[in-house]
Amino acid sequence: MRIERGKQTDPEYLAVNPLGRVPALVTASHGTITEVPAVLSFIADAAPNRCLLTPAGTSEHYEALRWLAYLSSTVHPAFGRLWRADRFTTEAGCMSTVERAAAAQIASDFRHMDRVIAGKLFAVGMTISIADFYLFVFGRWGLRLTPGTREFPNLHRHTMTIAELDATRRAMTQQGITLEDRNRAPARKRFYRFVQYLTSQVKGLLPVGY
């Protein structure tokens, strides 16, 4: 389901995912699927010819699951603490402590992942899998951090490899985002907001009544 940034707690979206988190994939065959690892598994199953998750029973299968679990249980929540610190403390004065601890955790995870993917083209060896698309999310977000993705050469290389895929480019264009940007509204909406901003500035300069 497509929603605008900040609308995840609107009643229409809560009816789809009561946890108020994205993503939520509404499917014809299996109802609504939430939680990134489940959504990615569904996508892999929907396109078996792409081989985005090797079959159960292979080492690569469990390695991919290990990545998904680590990213969703450890890395993703650390970004939550960094960017939504207010959820993790009731003391306004403690927010920066939460953010600093989260940034340190992310740096440590980036160091770990950088080591793990050294000498590999993708997260699970030499073939792309659903784990790469989830890992890319954090590599992309990390471009805004210091220390961030650029300080970890293997992670940075991975981020750029995934960013340059046609499918990634198409998805980012569709979402109105670029590699470096924060999640941004589509171009039309950004332009409209810019015009609104200019209008509000100009109005402030005009005599009352304009």
Ligand SMILES: N[C@@H](CCC(=O)N[C@@H](CS)C(=O)NCC(=O)O)C(=O)O
């Ligand atoms: N465990 C969830 C986490 C999802 C999550 O935190 N999504 C973020 C966006 S990347 C979100 O919904 N943020 C909005 C919020 O926290 O209010 C999953 O795997 O889908």
